[in-house]
Amino acid sequence: MSRDGRRIEMRHGAGGPAMRELVGSLFARGAPMGIEGGVGLGALDDGAALRLGERWLVFTTDGHVIDPPFFPGGDIGRLAVCGAVNDLAVMGATDVLGLSLAVVVEEGYAHADLERIQASIEAACREADTRVLTGDTKVMRRGEIDGVVLTTSAIGLVREGGDPVRDAGLRPEDEILVTGTIGDHGMAVMTRRHDLSVGAGDGELLSDVAPLNGLIAAALAAGGPAVVAMKDPTRGGVASALHEMAQKSGVGVVLEEERLPVRPAVRAACELLGIDPLQVANEGKALLGVRPEASDAVLAALHAHPLGKHARRIGRCTATRVGSLILDTGFGRRLVTESEGELLPRIC
Amino acid sequence: MNDAARSPLSFRDPARARRLLDALAHLCAGRESDPLALMHVCGSHEQAIARFGLRDVLPKGLDLFMGPGCPVCVTDAPEIDEAVRLARAGIRVTTYGDMLRVPGSDVSLAELGGEGAPVEVVYSVAQAVELARTSDEEWVFFSTGFETTAVATAAVLLDDPPANFSVLSAHKYIPPAMEIVLEMPGSRVEGFLAAGHAATITGWGVFEPFVARHGRPVVVAGFEPLDILAGLVELARLARAGEARVVNAFPRCVTREGNRRAQDQLWRVFERVGGRWRGIARVPNGNLRLRPEWSAWDARRRHASVLSGRVARAALPARAPCRCGEIMAGLARPTDCALFGRECQPHQPVGACMVSSEGTCRIWHQYGGRPDLGDAE
Numbered sequence: 001m002s003r004d005g006r007r008i009e010m011r012h013g014a015g016g017p018a019m020r021e022l023v024g025s026l027f028a029r030g031a032p033m034g035i036e037g038g039v040g041l042g043a044l045d046d047g048a049a050l051r052l053g054e055r056w057l058v059f060t061t062d063g064h065v066i067d068p069p070f071f072p073g074g075d076i077g078r079l080a081v082c083g084a085v086n087d088l089a090v091m092g093a094t095d096v097l098g099l100s101l102a103v104v105v106e107e108g109y110a111h112a113d114l115e116r117i118q119a120s121i122e123a124a125c126r127e128a129d130t131r132v133l134t135g136d137t138k139v140m141r142r143g144e145i146d147g148v149v150l151t152t153s154a155i156g157l158v159r160e161g162g163d164p165v166r167d168a169g170l171r172p173e174d175e176i177l178v179t180g181t182i183g184d185h186g187m188a189v190m191t192r193r194h195d196l197s198v199g200a201g202d203g204e205l206l207s208d209v210a211p212l213n214g215l216i217a218a219a220l221a222a223g224g225p226a227v228v229a230m231k232d233p234t235r236g237g238v239a240s241a242l243h244e245m246a247q248k249s250g251v252g253v254v255l256e257e258e259r260l261p262v263r264p265a266v267r268a269a270c271e272l273l274g275i276d277p278l279q280v281a282n283e284g285k286a287l288l289g290v291r292p293e294a295s296d297a298v299l300a301a302l303h304a305h306p307l308g309k310h311a312r313r314i315g316r317c318t319a320t321r322v323g324s325l326i327l328d329t330g331f332g333r334r335l336v337t338e339s340e341g342e343l344l345p346r347i348c
Numbered sequence: 349m350n351d352a353a354r355s356p357l358s359f360r361d362p363a364r365a366r367r368l369l370d371a372l373a374h375l376c377a378g379r380e381s382d383p384l385a386l387m388h389v390c391g392s393h394e395q396a397i398a399r400f401g402l403r404d405v406l407p408k409g410l411d412l413f414m415g416p417g418c419p420v421c422v423t424d425a426p427e428i429d430e431a432v433r434l435a436r437a438g439i440r441v442t443t444y445g446d447m448l449r450v451p452g453s454d455v456s457l458a459e460l461g462g463e464g465a466p467v468e469v470v471y472s473v474a475q476a477v478e479l480a481r482t483s484d485e486e487w488v489f490f491s492t493g494f495e496t497t498a499v500a501t502a503a504v505l506l507d508d509p510p511a512n513f514s515v516l517s518a519h520k521y522i523p524p525a526m527e528i529v530l531e532m533p534g535s536r537v538e539g540f541l542a543a544g545h546a547a548t549i550t551g552w553g554v555f556e557p558f559v560a561r562h563g564r565p566v567v568v569a570g571f572e573p574l575d576i577l578a579g580l581v582e583l584a585r586l587a588r589a590g591e592a593r594v595v596n597a598f599p600r601c602v603t604r605e606g607n608r609r610a611q612d613q614l615w616r617v618f619e620r621v622g623g624r625w626r627g628i629a630r631v632p633n634g635n636l637r638l639r640p641e642w643s644a645w646d647a648r649r650r651h652a653s654v655l656s657g658r659v660a661r662a663a664l665p666a667r668a669p670c671r672c673g674e675i676m677a678g679l680a681r682p683t684d685c686a687l688f689g690r691e692c693q694p695h696q697p698v699g700a701c702m703v704s705s706e707g708t709c710r711i712w713h714q715y716g717g718r719p720d721l722g723d724a725e
Contacts, residue, residue, distance in 0.1 A: 009695075011695055018695070194471065196471065274395070274705065276399075327401065328401070329399075329400045329401040330360075330362040331362055331365050331400045331401050331402055331405060331573055332400070332401030332402055332403070332404030332405035333401050333404045334398060334399070334400075334401040334403075334404060334715045334716050335714075335715055335716030336715075337713070337714050337715070337716075340693075340694050340695050
């Protein structure tokens with residue numbers, strides 16, 4: 001097949017290697033890694049960092065499509081605010097100056113549903129201590145778009161005297177912390193989308209979608225420059241996020257399975273459907289790479305915040321096996337790979 | 349406490365696992381240059397072995413192979429072609445997600461669905477029946493799986509299925525495939541680990557004729573890490589002692605007779621016929637087809653006009669270096685194949701074993717096979 005015959009597949013949006021390849025070879029080709037020590041498009045990080053006087057300004061954008069738009073624990077409005085706020089937060093920009101919001105909606109869409117979405121946008125902005133500063137609205141003909149698509153962009157400031165936190169800052173011996181339980185968002189959405197009943201725990205499957213800037217600010221206040229890398233494990237889950245961080249940083253990562261915080265209902269649903277919780281999306285969690293001497297202090301700061309009660313130390317960086325993610329299961333070790341495409345339940 | 353009352357988590361105790369691994373190492377001592385070759389025949393066993401990192405700690409004197417234990421992988425191209433023809437004729441085809449990407453002679457069901465043909469993924473045969481009840485159109489459920497899954501299909505047909513519903517059966521029957529593996533030239537399999545879930549239905553007695561004919565031991569094992577390790581210890585012991593018999597290492601679920609009611613349902617609906625398994629060979633009695641009395645619900649008879657005529661049997665895409673056949677026969681490992689992880693990847697499978705999440709190559713690709721990961725410090 002000629003290169004011109006290539007088509008976009010679902011895996012190109014799944015957060016894994018296919019998506020990084022597409023972005024790197026197309027949208028970000030030739031883009032600089034950064035200007036004046038900042039972070040540019042070429043770094044393929046969670047946002048761009050630009051010098052603004054003595055401070056760092058971080059800028060990010062995020063498109064949101066989700067089926068179903070209303071799911072247990074949240075909706076597309078809350079997701080749109082949290083997605084942009086969290087991208088800023090994991091760059092270290094916890095002071096969120098404001099958002100832009102573009103709404104593309106299908107002809108015939110229920111006004112009442114837009115009301116619900118707007119109410120949850122407002123609520124999420126209050127939680128993140130920010131606001132929508134500007135916006136745009138478009139309506140498309142019935143069938144030309146599926147319901148509603150939201151795009152948010154956001155700007156924020158890194159704390160005074162602080163530097164942006166990149167994906168690429170990990171070094172051997174650094175510890176990997178996660179701010180709470182993993183897999184909640186993806187399993188809540190998947191079981192609702194496919195109308196799967198997975199038993200008595202169904203009611204406990206709730207998305208974790210939440211703005212993390214307050215929690216991250218607390219971690220940075222405790223750890224300062226010892227917090228060397230951060231990422232929010234959204235599409236592709238912890239597996240994709242840690243792969244990307246390990247590859248960019250030139251380290252390996254060993255995770256200990258017994259330390260991974262997973263809610264019983266999420267674990268049960270994953271077992272039943274043959275899905276690895278490490279590959280499941282989160283919308284209210286962050287991964288932090290922390291120098292070993294500061295990890296106790298950072299963990300304590302996370303535990304003191306309502307969104308960080310279940311924070312754990314889950315793994316460690318190694319000088320060998322660069323770019324690999326290894327899971328110690330308690331029995332033996334195995335590789336963790338990234339998912340390619342949509343996670344689908346197994347047959348038997 | 350008896351086994352049946354225990355939580356599954358009690359079968360995941362690493363300390364007990366280490367004791368079983370020590371016993372296994374003892375049994376395989378001295379076989380490092382000529383490893384003891386054992387085979388399991390179930391994708392769920394391979395999934396559990398890989399997921400819990402057991403391959404990393406198996407003794408060097410043991411080669412544990414996965415045989416033809418993935419029903420989706422061994423579904424042959426002409427079977428896919430039948431489903432493709434039905435969908436092209438506008439008949440609504442439902443099937444399990446894993447079946448979508450299995451290559452046919454011409455296209456896969458995924459490619460056909462992308463062109464707008466009526467192909468839908470379901471999670472159970474019951475869901476396929478529910479869909480058929482939603483309209484008057486013709487619905488065909490393209491069914492796959494071994495004995496375990498075939499029982500579910502049989503139960504649905506025995507429970508007053510709608511008149512616009514029929515089944516295109518690609519169900520397989522595992523015991524004859526074990527015989528084929530042993531008869532392959534170069535086979536050195538010294539014992540089989542049988543799948544506990546299938547044996548809950550068939551009973552462990554189903555393996556007695558096989559053991560008598562071939563003189564190789566069979567151990568029935570469950571799917572938790574300790575189940576698998578205990579099964580391997582027993583199998584290695586039998587193989588080393590030259591004891592050819594069936595041992596049930598999954599007594600909390602499996603009996604000698606099995607589930608008589610399920611067997612009755614299975615054989616009331618299905619019969620065994622010979623057929624080609626992709627990558628393996630023709631397997632006598634290896635395919636399960638609907639009995640003639642179920643012809644009203646048998647898509648091959650109900651839609652005979654659509655399926656009649658010569659199916660263009662283009663040469664299978666059996667690209668020369670693909671070693672799926674040898675891998676499923678225990679003659680090679682995925683990492684022995686030049687295509688593995690290069691041209692052959694989950695999103696663009698060349699061989700059958702990379703297609704399904706139950707396939708050997710796919711599982712090795714996902715979890716790293718038999719890696720040496722102890723050095724990561």
